[in-house]
Amino acid sequence: MKKVAIYLFIVAGIYSCKDVVNEVPDTPFNTTPYTLNYPTNILPPARVPSDNPLTKEGVQLGRMLFYDPILSADSTQSCASCHNQADAFTDNQLAFSTGIRGTLGKRNSMPILNLMWHLDGFFWDGRSDILRHLALVPIEDPTEMDETIGNVLVKLNNSPMYTDAFKKAYNTTEVDEELLGKALEQFMLSVVSGNSKYDRVQLGLEEFTAQERTGQTIFNSEAITLNNEPNPNQPKNFGADCFHCHGTGNGLFSRREYLSNGLSDNGDLGRGGANGNPLDNYKFKTPTLRNIEKTAPYMHDGRFSTLEEVVQFYLSDMTETSAVDPNDAPNLHALKDSVYLSEAHKAALVSFLKTLTDEEFLTNEEYSNPFK
Numbered sequence: 001m002k003k004v005a006i007y008l009f010i011v012a013g014i015y016s017c018k019d020v021v022n023e024v025p026d027t028p029f030n031t032t033p034y035t036l037n038y039p040t041n042i043l044p045p046a047r048v049p050s051d052n053p054l055t056k057e058g059v060q061l062g063r064m065l066f067y068d069p070i071l072s073a074d075s076t077q078s079c080a081s082c083h084n085q086a087d088a089f090t091d092n093q094l095a096f097s098t099g100i101r102g103t104l105g106k107r108n109s110m111p112i113l114n115l116m117w118h119l120d121g122f123f124w125d126g127r128s129d130i131l132r133h134l135a136l137v138p139i140e141d142p143t144e145m146d147e148t149i150g151n152v153l154v155k156l157n158n159s160p161m162y163t164d165a166f167k168k169a170y171n172t173t174e175v176d177e178e179l180l181g182k183a184l185e186q187f188m189l190s191v192v193s194g195n196s197k198y199d200r201v202q203l204g205l206e207e208f209t210a211q212e213r214t215g216q217t218i219f220n221s222e223a224i225t226l227n228n229e230p231n232p233n234q235p236k237n238f239g240a241d242c243f244h245c246h247g248t249g250n251g252l253f254s255r256r257e258y259l260s261n262g263l264s265d266n267g268d269l270g271r272g273g274a275n276g277n278p279l280d281n282y283k284f285k286t287p288t289l290r291n292i293e294k295t296a297p298y299m300h301d302g303r304f305s306t307l308e309e310v311v312q313f314y315l316s317d318m319t320e321t322s323a324v325d326p327n328d329a330p331n332l333h334a335l336k337d338s339v340y341l342s343e344a345h346k347a348a349l350v351s352f353l354k355t356l357t358d359e360e361f362l363t364n365e366e367y368s369n370p371f372k
Ligand code: HEC
Pocket: 066, 071, 077, 078, 079, 080, 081, 082, 083, 097, 098, 099, 100, 105, 107, 108, 109, 110, 111, 112, 115, 118, 121, 122, 123, 124, 125, 134, 135, 136, 138, 139, 143, 144, 145, 184, 188
């Protein structure tokens, strides 16, 4: 990029010396790289598409679009209407979102964070695999923004604010579908959460309370059932097996697979409905647990209101449906049958989950409404 800028500068210089060109030359396409700030030893290396590198101009443009109701048919709803920063970009504690015509959606809004590392697709059923394509789906969804991409492009091309911003970010005089998707992709990729208490403890900057530490052990340990002999060499044998699916190893708190956690089915086929494979029926994207304190209600249909209810579900209401992976069944069973988890242990597990709240992320100006 630098090379191009210098070259254009020289060309402009020659012309002005000779005094041939009177009009101001086009601003050279010169963007500023956007720096991602996160603990690289906890979260994986950045994954940004090579044809859409993060630039300050691109991220800022995406942020404008994300917060602008111009994307909806009647200018009442923006992406942020259902993805509110203070709720970790979920929908204001609602189980289902309401679209512009008052239609109720069928699934719980999902958090927008650390999407850079979601390798296996987006939405609860993974039906969209590329972020820039996903970004256009809510615009045309009749239960969401109910607008056509064609109309949005007309509105954006008629707006000097946007044509200027697209010119700065992508050096284009025309806003098209691809660039609209790419700009939204840039903003969403820039939204990273990696400064929770959990992270600061990993970095040695803070310490867990005794209760949080107990919760972490429970989260990361196998459950022991009535049928298993408690292992004398493993004194803290009261695990809840959460790590099998919400593993901490990659820092994302998700195994990044479509799984069933034994929820009773509500008719939503999940992954199977999207890919047509009956073996995937009733499986859903394993969600991250980062900022989970802020994203209530829980599950793809928002059926649980509190983390205590979620923990209670895993401990007593989980049912082994055919959707449960046979490899996961023993873990889920062990958890259900666990006789070692006391009320104090459950409270400790919840207190550990709350260490994943990242206040800096929830209030970070760079992710906030740029029009305020
Ligand atoms: C009317 C509410 C509503 C609006 C408006 C809305 N969303 Fe969503 N969003 C949802 C719901 C509900 C889901 C889950 C849908 C599903 O799984 O079928 C979702 C899922 C997502 C996801 C998937 C996250 C993941 O982890 O897979 C992304 C990304 C996203 N939305 C971005 C956007 C963008 C960008 C816009 C604006 C162009 C937008 N949303 C507008 C409600 C909304």
